[in-house]
Amino acid sequence: MEQLQGYQVTRLGQRHKSKPVVKSQDQRGRAIYWVGPAGDEQDAGAGTDFHAINTGYVSVTPLQLDLTRYDRIDTIKQWLS
Helix, strand or coil, X not given: CCCCCXXXXXXXXXXXCCCCCEEEECCCCCEEEECCCCCCEEECCCCEHHHHHHCCEEEECCCCCCCCCHHHXXXXXXXXX
């Protein structure tokens, strides 16, 4: 087992689009959907989580969950009034 190189604070790298969803059937004939595998690394350069992991480091990436497009709120308010 390789030795851990240390820790790096990183940003998220990007992937190509995932493979398509596969529709199938379970044993009772009901439709099931398999989410396609994640796409290949697209943006994996220095400073990304991919690069850190690929070079033996632990990646520490601060995340935020609020996906609100704040710059569009006033425009949408105008559309709706």
